[in-house]
Amino acid sequence: MKYRSRTEITVLILEAANGGATKTKIMYKSFLSYAQLKEYFTMLIENALLEYEDGTQKYRTTEKGLRLLKIYNQIEELIPSTIK
DSSP: OOOOOHHHHHHHHHHHHTTOBOHHHHHHHHTOOHHHHHHHHHHHHHTTSEEEETTTTEEEEOHHHHHHHHHHHHHHHHSOOSOO
């Protein structure tokens, strides 16, 4: 697997959590270890991009996180990555 930037990993996590997902589902969809995932969860929750729902025990992408995904996708359209 190629090197991924923090931004790319963040986007993968937010996409996986869109609509609600468990830690395990997010971990597998974003190809991260549990230790890496915990680090990203801390950063994403502190920045209000991700939220934890106690009742369902799932993580969900916030409105702010969805805006970030939309902007990221628009940038990808304008400046496509040459290395995939």
